Amino acid sequence: MHMTTRRITRKIKVGSTFIGGESPVLIQTMAATKTHDFEATADSVNKLAESGAGLIRVAVDNSDDVNALAEIRKRTTANLSVDLQENFRLAERVAPYVDKIRYNPGHIHHLDPNTPWQKKVEYLVDVARKYDVALRVGVNCGSIDPTKLTLNRSGDAVSIPSNGDLTKTESIFDPLLASALEHVDFLDSIGFTRYCVSIKSSDPQTVVLVNRRFAELRPDIPLHLGVTEAGAPPMGILKSRLALEQLLAEGIGETMRVSLTVEADQKAEEIQAARLILTNVAAGNIIDPSTPLPKLDIISCPSCSRVQNGRFVELARQLVKATEFAKDYPFKIATMGCRVNGPGETDQADVGLWCGPDKVNLKDGSTPIGSFGYDEVIEKAVALLKNKIDQFNAQHKS
DSSP: OOOOOOOOOOEEEETTEEEETTOOOEEEEEOOSOTTOHHHHHHHHHHHHHTTOSEEEEEOOSHHHHHHHHHHHHTOOSOEEEEOTTOGGGHHHHGGGOSEEEEOTTGGGTSSTTSOHHHHHHHHHHHHHHHTOEEEEEEETTSOOGGGTTSOOOOOOOOOOSSSOGGGSOSTHHHHHHHHHHHHHHHHHTTOOOEEEEEEOSSHHHHHHHHHHHHHHOTTSOEEEOOTTBOSTTHHHHHHHHHHHHHHHTTOOSEEOOOOOOOGGGTHHHHHHHHHHHHHHHHTOOOOTTOOOOSSEEEEOOOOTTOSOTTHHHHHHHHHHHTGGGTTSOOEEEEEOSTTTHHHHHHTSSEEEEEOSSEEEEEETTEEEEEEETTTHHHHHHHHHHHHHHHHHHHTOO
16 A cells, blocks of 8 residues: 555644644653652653653543642643543643643543533633643543444444445444544534544554544544554554554544553553554555454553553453463453443453452453452453353354
8 A cells, every 4th residue: 555645634733743734643652650640750751752752641530630730740841631531620720731631522421411511512622722722532432422322333344435324324433433523513613623533443444444434524633543442562553553554544644642551661662653653654564454353352451540550451461361262253352451441341342351459340241240359350251251152152053
């Protein structure tokens, strides 16, 4: 595949840099130190900036994190983005110290569910204008706007038609795409255009198709590319290459993050992987889109400050090794590090591990099995997977 000319979108200012227009693709990453530990987080941010990240995201959940953010800002000149998730009310407190705020159309529903989402977005826009910051509309397959889940969807990776009624396309793309389009239309209607959009899934093909379709419908809006919960290297890098190299080669994508399950002091690996992807695209060395992935789909979220137990990363790695025997079976295993995407992502998996401070919640699809210690949960998860394999084999006997 040869790289096509990059499209020219709106150009938005984010701190000392820009996303879109004729600006080069901006590499992002996310700090994984505890935000309230402002010295460690500032040190991490500075090292990531030195490694080539043009924008570094931090998570803020509470007042301790907010207070720490003010101290972090004193210790770095790096461009900072903040991830509020459902705590959107903290926006005005953090805005003086950051350059971009990311909100999730799904999570924004959780707080004050009786307040129209438009009012919440208007508040975020007012904050963004007041403090001169950009926004990202971050749509994620594990936390889709609840009102969009009523749309028909099978979860199959099928192509989105160029014409026709999106609500009649029975696929996962409907709620993802509909949520993104609804929010950008609203932002434009109130005269706010300093934003970019991300539409992420753990499935590379879904990422390609839904971003390709969004770019067709709204070619003016900068896109932040990424495969969410791609997992640990090398599989996480392979999944990211399969999605991002295709899109970038088509001229789609103004900023990107490679999300990897690695320790906090190894987050520069995300930057290195992003550089590899950009180098491949520039050289026309695009990975074959038909490159097969194992039938067993193992996803795990990238480590971040919300991870409640540092053993999460090693647990995710151990689970990959412990389930190698099942690589030819069409099941999905999800290992999530915190409460933000833990419930939603594990609901969509055949075997789900949602990690807490001391225990790991094991789930059979959306059904909780129990909470187990970090030392015992892999054995329990493998037993659950083996039981599913036995059932699969019995159903598919020739």
